[in-house]
Amino acid sequence: MAEKNSGNAVGAAGRAPAADRADAIRNVVLVGHSGAGKTTLVEQLLAATGTIQRPGRVEDGNTVSDFDEVEVRQQRSVNLAVAPLTHKGIKINLIDTPGYADFVGDLRAGLRAADAALFVVSASDGIDGLTQMLWEECSQVGMPRAVVITKIDHQRANFEEVLATCQEIFGDGVAPLYLPVITNGHVNGLIxxxxxxxxNYATGARTEKEPGADYGAQIExxxxxxxxxxxxxxxxxSLMERYLEGEPIDVKVLIxxxxKAVERGSFYPVVCSGLGVGTHEVLEVITQGFPSPLEHPMPEITDLSGKPVRDVTCDPDGPLVAEVVKTTSDPYVGRISLVRVFSGTLRPDMTVHVSGHGLADRGHEDHDVxxxxxxxxxPLGxxxxxxxxxxAGDIVAVAKLARAETGDTLSDVERPLLMTSWTMPDPLLPVAIRxxxxxxxxKLAQALSRLVAEDPTLRLENNAETKQLVLWCMGEAHTDVLLDRLSKRYGVEVERIDxxxxxxxxxxxxxxxxGRNVKQTGGHGQYAICHIEVEPLPSGGGFEFVDKIVGGVxxxxxxxxxxxxxRAxxxxxxxxxxxxxxxxxxxxxxxxxxxxSSDMAFQIAGQLxxxxxxxxxxxxxxxPVDELSVLVADDYVGSVMSDLSSRRGRVLGTEPVGTGRTLVRAEVPELEITRYAIDLRSMSHGTGAFTRSFLRYEPLPPNLANKMAAAG
Incomplete structure (x- = not known):
């Protein structure tokens, strides 16, 4: 692939890559299921460019991306992390994202901060449902993409099979740029x-030579x-006509x-990667095929009154517009905000305006300070x-933003602006703790407020009716991470309760x-007698009080x-x-x-x-009965409907949504869906999603009513 304008970004081991112009920056998010090799690929690219000495371990025994204390203990990525490097004068911000559906909030934040996406697919494991859904999301917004097939040196790797799966699932425009050369189970290089x-990578250094006649048919x-x-x-x-007539097309023209096709998001090259193989090719796709921030559409921006603002562009000299895409806090270090600068220039010690993000319903207060x-x-680890x-165009870490949270907009004090927030999934797994x-x-309240500031997918509820503290989470893994952080980071021990x-x-x-309230204890007593008639109203009827007193009794x-x-x-x-x-x-x-007789006497009589x-x-x-809308792949519709019926649910109907998906609508008691977020994910292999809304109250079956009454 031909080289682009390199700009003046510089970077080497021990120094921070820097960029003065947006055209010398590439922001790339890595997407793929857990275990696909995203973090390993990031570290190989960092090592290949001299940003770190070798892939794997850096200071404090932590990997470059998985440096959070939970990630170190659990050996899995649960956070968004940015790893900057330079290649041929281009600063590349690699955004490593979690591969678990529970942490899709961080994944969507990575998509917001990026201008292109690398979909990482394991040659031994293939593609999961979450990866497929995210490909479709990127298609809807026209985000440029490329596919990296990792672990091609794995003993169970099957490049041809995984390539065919990518072409089948991801659709037209997916084509390989390179083929792996495998000898005795070892990957020597790429064609x-x-x-x-x-x-040839056999010696550790990349060398070029002719492939040999044995690969002629495969290449062709x-x-x-x-x-x-x-x-x-x-x-x-005219190019297609010339090609069909047998005219050879110049390789430079093809490149x-x-x-151009990769940059505008209509063609998706496939590159191979293994241990010590393919890093140069991945870097070439990023620097030469992916767009700079100048070529990526600006998110919708408004003033604080909601009026659209259309004169903001990716210009370092323009008005400041930046967004907090990730917030982390540490009891000792304090709060660090990962910020994508969309316009203007951010400098140390400057004063900025922080605008809120509209997630007050989840316990995240709106900001206007x-x-x-x-x-x-x-940042690097x-x-x-x-x-x-x-x-403008860069991603930086900002210290001491005490009020800003994930999703907030930073702008000029003289011209406060607000970026439309990205789509954030609703947490649908309630977990009661004490x-x-x-x-x-x-210590619990302060610790939870810090977790809420970091994680916009977490909703905190103090249920006044049940007197319970409820964390609304994305799933079981999300819950485990939150409770782990409460314990290890903030020293707060909690336990789950029913x-x-x-x-x-x-x-x-x-x-x-x-109701008879007659008492005489000396002095003024209490005297109140009332006769009432009670009758049930239809569901949703509320409460009616009817006065039929005659004669002043x-x-x-x-x-x-x-x-x-x-009423009391x-x-x-x-x-x-x-x-x-x-x-x-x-x-x-x-x-x-x-x-x-007195006011209080008759109140007590009414109660009696x-x-x-x-x-x-x-x-x-x-x-309570909720209305559920379940979006699921067609293959799982039968299982979902059967499961809803087993939960005392009433399926109202189904309707096709797009290609290969069905929306199932049902009415289901809340008692039966407290763990539905986990169960649906298991049933649909991670491809299902649902929304719920309160509908009405209905009588409990007698057996459950007796159990609840005894418990109450």
């Missing part, structure tokens, strides 16, 4: 299909498809058209290497009851007191301690005393009347 050269088979794919994307309409930032640095500035001790309870679903009570029939000033007492008792419940709903209470008779009514007719426990 360039356009140049028809053998790039793949080369023809590659050339045809490039020509189809060419802006030169130029290939680069000015803050003075600290030092700027270029735990190392923070100071830099003098961050120009502190193990009084000391832990005292989640309580808020139920309701109602009357199962009509009856009359009396209950003085007018005490009728609201009876209603107040009834309904709030506390009459059977299992759950609020009562859908009831009409009619006050039709009563007695009062000229001296001993409701309790007596509950002893005369059956009371029902009501459970």
């Amino acid at each position: 360039g299909l356009l140049t028809q050269k053998f790039y 088979e793949h080369r023809g498809g590659l050339i045809e794919g490039i020509i189809q994307e060419s802006e030169d309409e 130029e058209d290939l680069e 000015d803050e003075r930032i600290g030092t700027l640095s270029c 735990k190392q923070q290497r100071p830099i003098p500035k961050g120009v 502190a193990r001790s009084k000391a832990d309870e005292d 989640l309580r679903v808020p139920l309701r009570e109602t009357f199962g029939g009509r009856c009359q009851a009396m 209950v003085p007018r000033q005490f009728i609201p007191s009876v209603e107040k007492g009834v 008792q309904m709030e506390r419940g009459v059977v299992a301690g759950y609020p009562m709903v859908d009831v009409r209470v009619t006050l039709y008779d009563g007695k009062a005393h000229s001296v001993d 009347a409701l309790k007596e009514a509950a002893s005369k007719v059956p009371t029902l426990l009501l459970e």
